[in-house]
Amino acid sequence: MSEPVRQALARPHLWLTTRDPARPASPIGIPSSAVFIHRLNRAFATFVGLPLHEGKRWHFSTHQGRKTFARFVGKRDRTGLHALQMHFGHVSRIMTDRAYVGTDFELAELIGKEALEETRAALEELLTAPNLAGAAGRMLASRSRFRGRTRDGEVSAYVDFILRDSGMVLGVCDWGYCVYRREHSACQGDEAGPNPAQRTQSVCVRCANFAVTERHRPIWEDRRRRNRALLEHPQLDRESRQLAEQRAAECEQILAELDRGAKHAE
Numbered sequence: 001m002s003e004p005v006r007q008a009l010a011r012p013h014l015w016l017t018t019r020d021p022a023r024p025a026s027p028i029g030i031p032s033s034a035v036f037i038h039r040l041n042r043a044f045a046t047f048v049g050l051p052l053h054e055g056k057r058w059h060f061s062t063h064q065g066r067k068t069f070a071r072f073v074g075k076r077d078r079t080g081l082h083a084l085q086m087h088f089g090h091v092s093r094i095m096t097d098r099a100y101v102g103t104d105f106e107l108a109e110l111i112g113k114e115a116l117e118e119t120r121a122a123l124e125e126l127l128t129a130p131n132l133a134g135a136a137g138r139m140l141a142s143r144s145r146f147r148g149r150t151r152d153g154e155v156s157a158y159v160d161f162i163l164r165d166s167g168m169v170l171g172v173c174d175w176g177y178c179v180y181r182r183e184h185s186a187c188q189g190d191e192a193g194p195n196p197a198q199r200t201q202s203v204c205v206r207c208a209n210f211a212v213t214e215r216h217r218p219i220w221e222d223r224r225r226r227n228r229a230l231l232e233h234p235q236l237d238r239e240s241r242q243l244a245e246q247r248a249a250e251c252e253q254i255l256a257e258l259d260r261g262a263k264h265a266e
């Protein structure tokens with residue numbers, strides 16, 4: 001949607017806009033709500049190929065993005081939350097994650113619902129995954145009676161029991177799962193769960209609560225690739241080289257555990 005403006009003004013900014021939608025070369029400014037709604041229901045609706053709803057054209061409003069926002073935050077994607085932090089100009093991801101919707105009860109309820117659904121899906125995946133990595137992953141792989149099975153009614157009932165009666169907290173992020181127990185928390189979490197300010201791949205790798213499934217393999221493969229490429233840089237200083245070597249080794253550890261689990265499943 002902003003590409004014509006970027007071309008006209010020779011600017012690289014992704015969300016570049018102008019005061020007047022009909023004049024791409026007009027001065028850059030912040031559009032009013034009316035202009036934004038106009039663009040949503042014209043250019044954006046055309047761009048996404050918006051289908052008719054009950055024979056009529058659907059009318060977009062900014063309020064309709066709230067459930068998408070709730071799903072986005074509820075999935076606990078730490079990489080995504082960092083981008084969201086940058087977008088809102090927040091000091092830390094904790095503010096975005098916990099405080100932004102603190103007085104917005106409708107949105108807080110939506111986020112809670114999405115977080116619960118994501119927790120349920122993650123638990124089912126952990127219980128049935130044929131191969132897992134990480135300390136908690138190895139523990140689950142050795143104990144779960146559902147390992148290698150498809151998700152069925154028995155699995156769903158067991159997950160219901162866990163969510164209802166065990167008080168279990170499950171942390172979800174883009175590089176793995178945290179089967180949270182405060183006494184084993186390497187990120188120094190509290191009663192509510194993992195500490196998002198200190199939760200990183202390197203911290204999680206050495207945590208007894210950490211579990212990785214096949215869905216996270218691309219994250220660790222990409223991290224290994226990036227750090228191996230960094231090690232080839234001829235001017236890399238000693239401290240940076242040690243850090244890159246450490247991170248590459250962490251990725252090798254996780255990927256090797258997933259590979260061993262895959263061979264075992266065969």
